[in-house]
Amino acid sequence: MTDLIDATDRAILRVVQTNATLSAGAVGRAVGLSQPAAWRRLRRLRDAGILRGRELSFDMEMLGFGVTVFLGIKLATKGRVSLEDFERVVAAIPEVRRVEHVLGRYDYRLRITARDLADFERVLRRRVMALPGVGEVEANVLLSEERLPGPL
């Protein structure tokens, strides 16, 4: 897959990455392009699927969900429970905000949001431990996190 993206496109991606609220005109000004030119490139990037839909992020703490825990899960009986089944039932737990299928010590990593530790214990015992095929489970409580621009 040869690069369909040139240096100007990269500059645009770098801009919108840190400022998703920017209009085509503003993006153009930032990279030295006119409004229509920037708009055309943005549409091209979106149509190509490189730029995927926007996502809003909430302050979960302000909404009463002060506890975020990462669960590493190793399936006990691989083969007995299909990965698809496991993913479907795990995704049905309301407190699960993210399901990551990984390779390594664990088979899955879950990001879980709860109101407090007592609430998390309820989710862990009544929901997660009740999942089919769950073997080893390990928890990491989130203290703080930072998102970074990344390469490009």
Place this chain on the structure above:
Amino acid sequence: MTDLIDATDRAILRVVQTNATLSAGAVGRAVGLSQPAAWRRLRRLRDAGILRGRELSFDMEMLGFGVTVFLGIKLATKGRVSLEDFERVVAAIPEVRRVEHVLGRYDYRLRITARDLADFERVLRRRVMALPGVGEVEANVLLSEERLPGPL
């Protein structure tokens, strides 16, 4: 912390969560509110900091970064290297897209994006292993992931 958020606000949050292309008019229609009413609530939520800025997500695979790895890191000499120093130098690695300070088996979890496994090996050996105070390191290669609406 009493709830400054009522049921209508929750309905709005639920709507914009799955439809980040927020437009006051459309949100209002979805929750049975007029356009100005919905707009005022959205601004209130944003001013309160509950609704944080939009974020665009890229298809990193299309941009030539096909490998995502999670690194669990245990600091070896706690106290010798301050957490602030570690976080600062870790955030300076371009391939690090996320830094999570956690409690449990690891002290930090890093989300790393690389072009391929060879590129990831370079990052791991020349960048991560060279960090001050790094003890045990564990890697999980991402196969697939899914974001979910979460509670509310």
Place this chain on the structure above:
DNA sequence: CTTGAAAAGAACTGCCT
């Protein structure tokens, strides 16, 4: 909180270099 309307701005279109 509603409706209605006006002002501002962003999205999109042709045409031209």
Place this chain on the structure above:
DNA sequence: AGGCAGTTCTTTTCAAG
């Protein structure tokens, strides 16, 4: 490909009920 000028649409803001 990029820029200019113009049109259309949505968002935003302000009336008044």
